Amino acid sequence: MAELLRTPLHGWHVANKARMVPFAGWEMPVQYAGIIPEHTAVRTGCGLFDVSHMGRLEFPGTDARPLLEEVFTNSVSTMKNGQVRYGLVCRDDGGILDDVLVYRWGAGEFSMVVNGSNREKIAAWLKTQAGKLGNGSGAIDHTFDTCLIAVQGPKAVELVSGLFGTDVSDLKYYFARITTYRGEWCMVSRTGYTGEDGFEVSVANKLAAPLWEELIGRGAVACGLGARDTLRLEAAMPLYGHELNEQTDPISAGLGWAVKFDKEFVGRNALQNLPPGRPLRVGLELEGKRAAREGSEVFADGSQVGTVTSGSFVPHLQKSIAMAYLPRAFATPGTEVLIDLRGTKVPAKVVLLPFYKRSK
Amino acid sequence: MSNPATLRYATSHEWVKLDGDVATVGVTKFAVEQLTEPTFLELKKVGLTVKPGDEIGIIESVKSTSSIYAPVAGQVVEVNAAAVNDLAKVNDDPFGSGWMLKIQLAPGATLDHLLTAAQYDAQIAGH
Structure with missing residues (x-):
């Protein structure tokens, strides 16, 4: 078995008695104090998750809009700058390759967050589709350049107050902003996977532990993937590999709201003509x-x-x-x-x- | 390791304490920690005759469901209803108030096949 990947916060997790498990090729914390107190912290206060295993893909030097419109079931053309949108990447037959977030940063400027377990598959898929379209060379994998920390719970806004170069409390749900943390590049989005309000924050690897510890110091509770799973289950969010896979389609999965038939995309024909009785x-x-x-x-x-x-x-x-x-x-x-x-x-x-x- | 030297252990993480011919059975602290906080416990009823390896209960946590196995042969003579109703006993005091069942040993049954604390320590070392 290949060696497990480690996030920039691995040392903190181990030092703080996290139980580490293999997940999507990474060694990740499944819990610290316990799933129940961690779950409760997110519902009533604020929890922190290291989700640096999520794949971060970028499309430099090219207008990525035609490619994303082709591979993504949701609309890309109608996105505003700073907007984040959930959707699926499907095969020709409508089977789900991944559920992803697309970020628009400017005209033609986009990035994508994909499931850790699907990072290489989606990067390869994007390359193939870009080749077919004659639209650039696909995505560049920036997963290892930064960490991604989810700050989730009703107290998340209060907790991050004053932490970044610009205020983020006015950030709308499913919008993102480039700002600074300790004077350096930082990306904050009003997104999450827990059913609570909150942010996902990306900083350079060297700032991962300082940011994490500062948030802990402000009262956030370190949470593992165990609580992340029970939280998303309560919120009925599908998880790739469980509710979603290449044999399931977005319509049957109840994700029809994230599929726009008024545009072309890979899988559209199959999804419009699903056999009855799925x-x-x-x-x-x-x-x-x-x-x-x-x-x-x-x-x-x-x-x-x-x-x-x-x-x-x-x-x-x-x-x-x-x-x-x-x-x-x-x-x-x-x-x-x-x-x-x-x-x-x-x-x-x-x-x-x-x-x-x-x-x- | 915190496994009491006075107890014997099954490889499937049950502990046994013998008083006369009655064996008190529970699951080890290590098992509870691996399972994470218990959310449900169901135990077989008084009167059931068991042999080593028979299922005598189910313990669940948020993450998983595990069987509890009879470590010895005999008959279930008592079930710890207090632990079933208050899983904190199992979570916080697995070797004490979190005990699960008492099994009266069948004639000729022994604990000889079970691990000593030192052997059990060795089994779980490295986790």
Whole structure:
């Protein structure tokens, strides 16, 4: 097995007793004090996540708009400077290669954040598509040049106050700004993967530990990938490799809002002509505290109708929840199903997503 | 390592304390730490006859579901309902108030196949 990659904060994680696990080719903290207190910190205060494993791609020296319009299901042409947009990168057959964020910095100037596990695949895909279009040579991978720290929770705005060269409290949701931290380049976006307000902050590697420690000093709680997973599950955000993969499509995944059919893109034809009867992503709430796990089978009317893609007992809602793909006939909220947990069939019902939505 | 020398251990991370012919069974501190904070515990009922390796319970955390196995042969004679109802006992005091079941040893059953604390320390070393 190849050696695991380490983020600029690896030393801090180890020194602070994080449990380190392999994730997407990186050695990452899964938890420090515990998933439950970390999860709670993000819902009630502020949590910090090292997400430097996320792939950061840039498109220097070329107008990247035609390429991005071709590979991205959401609209690129309608983006404003500083705007961030979520969408999918699909194959010709509509299968999802990744879910990504596109950032617009200026006319023709864009960057992209991709899942750590898909970084090399997407970089290769962009190169191929750029070749086909005759539009530049694809993306440059800048993942190793900077760190990425997510500052998440209702107290995030208060916590970063005065930290950067320019105020970021006025930054709108899904907008980003280039500013400075300790006089050096810094990128701040009003984005996240927890269902809370917050920022994702990128600084040069040498400033990763100073920024992290300054935020800890201001009262942020270090959180690992364990809490990140339970937080995104409560917020019903899909995770690549679980709800999303090359065999799933954005429409069935409930991400149709991020697919714009009024433009051309790879996979458009397939997504407009999906065969009927594709199962849909649904939320499930289980009776009791036992958790469904990825792979747990879902039964209705005496036969298996689907499979759980993510599930856990979640700390904030204090419920056992799961996501699964179920046929349309069973996807209506209120539908009762059974989930097989190691031979015991536990009752569950289909519920509206998201499970958790923050109060504004 | 914090594994009491007076206990014996299964490779699957259960501990056993013998009083006469009744074995008190729990899971080790190491197992609880690996599992992360427990969110659910279900134990088999009093009266069940078990042999080593039989499932005697399920413990869940936010991240995972794990089986608890009988380390000895015998009959379940007591279940720690207080631990089932208050998982903090398992999390905070796995070798004490977080014990799980008592098993009356079957005739001729022993703890000889189980690890000593030193052997168990060696098993979990490096984690």
